[in-house]
Amino acid sequence: MAGLVLDQVRKSFGRTEVLRGIDLDVAPGEMVVVVGASGCGKSTLLRLVAGLEQPSSGRIMLDGEDITARDPAARDIAMVFQHYALYPHMSVFDNMAYGLKVRRLPRAEIAARVEEAAQMLHISPLLGRKPRELSGGQRQRVAIGRAVVRKPRLFLFDEPLSSLDARLRTSMRAEIKRLQRRLGVTSLYVTHDQHEAMSLGDRILVLNEGRPAQLGPPMEIYARPADTAVAELIGDPPMNLLPGWLDANGRVRLETGDAGNGRSVLVGIRPEDVAGGRPDGDGLALGFTPDTVEPMGAEVLLVGRLETGAAFSVRTLPASFALGSRLDFHCPAQRLHLFDPGSGQRIGPAGPAAR
Amino acid sequence: MERRTIFPGWATPALLLVPQMALTVLLFLWPTAVAVRASVMRADPFGLSETFAGLDNFTALFTDPLYLAAIGRTLVFCGAVTGLALGLAVLLAVFADADIRGRGAYRAALVWPYAVAPAAAGVIWALLLHPQIGGVAGLLKHLGIAWNYKLNDTQAMIAVVGASAWRQVSYNFIFVLAGLQSIPRTIIDAARMDGARGWRRFRTILLPMLAPTLAFLVVVNLVYSAFETFGTIEALTQGGPGRATQTLMVKVYRDGVVNLDLGASAAQSVVLMALVMGLTALQFHFLRRRGGR
Ligand SMILES: Nc1ncnc2c1ncn2[C@@H]1O[C@H](COP(=O)(O)OP(=O)(O)OP(=O)(O)O)[C@@H](O)[C@H]1O
Numbered sequence A: 001m002a003g004l005v006l007d008q009v010r011k012s013f014g015r016t017e018v019l020r021g022i023d024l025d026v027a028p029g030e031m032v033v034v035v036g037a038s039g040c041g042k043s044t045l046l047r048l049v050a051g052l053e054q055p056s057s058g059r060i061m062l063d064g065e066d067i068t069a070r071d072p073a074a075r076d077i078a079m080v081f082q083h084y085a086l087y088p089h090m091s092v093f094d095n096m097a098y099g100l101k102v103r104r105l106p107r108a109e110i111a112a113r114v115e116e117a118a119q120m121l122h123i124s125p126l127l128g129r130k131p132r133e134l135s136g137g138q139r140q141r142v143a144i145g146r147a148v149v150r151k152p153r154l155f156l157f158d159e160p161l162s163s164l165d166a167r168l169r170t171s172m173r174a175e176i177k178r179l180q181r182r183l184g185v186t187s188l189y190v191t192h193d194q195h196e197a198m199s200l201g202d203r204i205l206v207l208n209e210g211r212p213a214q215l216g217p218p219m220e221i222y223a224r225p226a227d228t229a230v231a232e233l234i235g236d237p238p239m240n241l242l243p244g245w246l247d248a249n250g251r252v253r254l255e256t257g258d259a260g261n262g263r264s265v266l267v268g269i270r271p272e273d274v275a276g277g278r279p280d281g282d283g284l285a286l287g288f289t290p291d292t293v294e295p296m297g298a299e300v301l302l303v304g305r306l307e308t309g310a311a312f313s314v315r316t317l318p319a320s321f322a323l324g325s326r327l328d329f330h331c332p333a334q335r336l337h338l339f340d341p342g343s344g345q346r347i348g349p350a351g352p353a354a355r
Numbered sequence B: 001m002e003r004r005t006i007f008p009g010w011a012t013p014a015l016l017l018v019p020q021m022a023l024t025v026l027l028f029l030w031p032t033a034v035a036v037r038a039s040v041m042r043a044d045p046f047g048l049s050e051t052f053a054g055l056d057n058f059t060a061l062f063t064d065p066l067y068l069a070a071i072g073r074t075l076v077f078c079g080a081v082t083g084l085a086l087g088l089a090v091l092l093a094v095f096a097d098a099d100i101r102g103r104g105a106y107r108a109a110l111v112w113p114y115a116v117a118p119a120a121a122g123v124i125w126a127l128l129l130h131p132q133i134g135g136v137a138g139l140l141k142h143l144g145i146a147w148n149y150k151l152n153d154t155q156a157m158i159a160v161v162g163a164s165a166w167r168q169v170s171y172n173f174i175f176v177l178a179g180l181q182s183i184p185r186t187i188i189d190a191a192r193m194d195g196a197r198g199w200r201r202f203r204t205i206l207l208p209m210l211a212p213t214l215a216f217l218v219v220v221n222l223v224y225s226a227f228e229t230f231g232t233i234e235a236l237t238q239g240g241p242g243r244a245t246q247t248l249m250v251k252v253y254r255d256g257v258v259n260l261d262l263g264a265s266a267a268q269s270v271v272l273m274a275l276v277m278g279l280t281a282l283q284f285h286f287l288r289r290r291g292g293r
């Protein structure tokens, strides 16, 4: 049994190619989260899997069956939309029951399923209401309930939490994860929120301009971003990317100037990998002048410039920092990420080791 | 933002209101008053003398089997025109809403008939339906149907209903299409994911979401078919054969202008006026509801 398989899926609208060859293999019961910048084709990918749109080429298989040409009605896939997309003229109960009625399930079975899902999502008291009488969070629960009652072979989520406020988003996130585990339904989840991606996904697929940039477990993607686009997308605040070069001895230099017989590279440093003081051993020394402090709660974010003039940020424990004066920081060598300045591809090192 | 100008005193505002008021009084209130007055008078055929008749004209009206028959006929006519015009418009709009090739041209073509005046529509259809020289008649004869709406009551009704509805389809089409396009695409996508297709999706999702638009259109179409089809009917059948297509509006004209029974005709006008007011109130009610959503 093979869950969901995408095989070289492409999609063009007119002359613009939106998806440029997506390969993906979602194991049964697995939750894969698709992240990417706005407009990179995430929703398009979901709509292709849903059957709302036809791929220009490539194949989509679900549980070993080729469903590429099937009508959405015949795919047994349920989808949760970004703006709920509840039927405004139906009660919550009818919204959830609609897909089952269309499939001609017995009345009693429909009622039982709706009630079970309502209980799971804590919306039992709302079953008689119309969508306009619900809050945003409640509407989203109903939308999720509508997908759950179907007991589909695949769940699709298109940024289901993006119109909720931050706190609600965090709690709903946990709830979706629990629900998905409990039901064990294969899921594809689209978001542009990296926290959501990290916390929800068994694996993450990073899309960049319609191409898969990287596919892997969240920590793997965080630890070894495959290219600069992934590096900038995953991690908060984003990774610092600095021009530098790799000298003949394999040491990383940030100093501007001639690379000599070295190789010019982009050096990636996560703000949280920077420590105070001068490096011991082969760490990279960073002469940093902070000009603002952003409190983040347990930590603060220092934003300023390096001696080389490049913008830089450091995430560290709160202390009283002398803004505007040069401070010594360093980054251990095994925490550096190196990318090719031309292609943006990761060139090393293989590490960093797990933290 | 609302722009307001405040004039001091009352003379300037009054002066500015005069033209509008004069027009309203001259073109609307005065004729209305004359009609209401005439409806409670009995005049001799030459208009030389009048006597007060109280509600006699109205009593006579509602006990007149011919008038009651005209009411029934008008109901059938209005119902048929409204049903046909709305039904066709919804059907055409559903197709125009779909992603089909050349839908721009298709939409434009459907809007054209609205530009044709009712009387002109009547003349066009009179030519098309003409028992001897009309294209439609020829076609029907080919199919073995003896077409002569000038002799056959039912065919006459079909002819005036068809010609009247034809023009209104465009108007309805524009509204229904706009209504369909204002339904969020993701709701339709959700219904597709839920497995609903074709007629079922239309009946359970699209139609309920179109309901406010349709309610408004039903009233507009009733008003149209009752009061604005006079030209079409006059051009086609003049209410005939016999009285087969004589709607209330046509009857007012027949009794008053042709047969010079002014009292009865005025009473009928007053009844129609009350009806228009009622329907207009209903129309505004639906307009407000549509606007409020
Ligand atoms: N029906 C369509 N016709 C033409 N272009 C389209 C269509 N749908 C999407 N696109 C284009 O495809 C690209 C990807 O769109 P898509 O909605 O998949 O992006 P996304 O990754 O979901 O973005 P967001 O995060 O903003 O939702 C965009 O450039 C968009 O303009």
Ligand SMILES: [Mg+2]
Pocket (backbone or CB within 6 Å): A042, A043, A044
């Ligand atoms: Mg999207």
